[in-house]
Ligand SMILES: [Zn+2]
């Protein structure tokens with residue numbers, strides 16, 4: 001099969017993904033072989049490729065926002081029929097037995113595997129995944145529009161939940177890429193006012209188009225104090241600025257898997273019971289709940305399509321803030 005292979009981490013400017021021929025995987029017990037239709041491009045892919053996340057498998061095929069068709073069932077796999085349209089996300093598998101899995105926090109599992117990081121992902125014509133960790137994708141959503149829902153969408157949704165924002169509340173977004181452009185649609189559906197801080201003028205415009213009450217520069221203070229804020233951008237220097245924008249008792253959610261160091265800041269930015277928390281992965285319940293709400297609203301993703309062979313170009317564009325919305329690789333014509 002054709003795939004984009006990362007042999008060793010390197011800066012994306014050096015085009016480290018090799019578009020090449022590799023053996024197609026075979027489904028094991030309880031697994032599905034999936035023919036990939038489209039795969040979303042996520043900032044986490046960039047962190048894997050550039051080595052900001054320590055390598056777990058090498059070489060590896062990145063990609064964890066996969067929409068595809070069940071091609072073959074492994075032994076004992078019967079949850080989805082052959083030909084069913086399904087989605088595969090970041091959480092590939094958990095151990096199911098650790099204290100976190102047993103207490104409903106499988107996103108914090110002690111022994112997880114991740115799609116496109118510790119196992120091969122969707123920058124390829126085929127991949128395998130455990131059927132228990134796969135999502136049904138409603139036929140109403142086109143493949144390419146659905147792909148960014150599987151990480152950007154689900155993680156943005158978990159971030160919204162952890163922010164504790166209530167209808168009528170004011171919520172800040174720092175960075176306005178793929179996750180934020182989906183999360184704002186959910187927030188507006190909940191009648192939440194969104195204040196978007198982002199360095200790129202095109203992203204500010206997209207935020208306003210999608211119903212933001214205000215859009216400004218990354219470190220610019222929003223015109224009103226916020227009940228909560230979500231930092232989507234991987235830049236630690238945003239944290240003090242975002243705390244400055246919060247009301248007393250406000251919640252700051254850091255949604256990324258990687259962030260540059262957070263500078264030290266005055267205690268009074270945090271005092272008055274402001275809180276900071278990170279988001280790590282998601283539970284399958286988050287994924288199911290989000291996909292149901294996304295279909296109800298319905299969420300519309302803005303996507304820029306690239307052929308699979310041009311994954312390096314898509315990732316370079318993502319790094320340069322040149323994608324309004326989400327980048328998606330079209331794998332099958
Ligand atoms: Zn576990």
Ligand SMILES: [Zn+2]
Pocket residue numbers: 042043044045064090151152
């Ligand atoms: Zn992701």
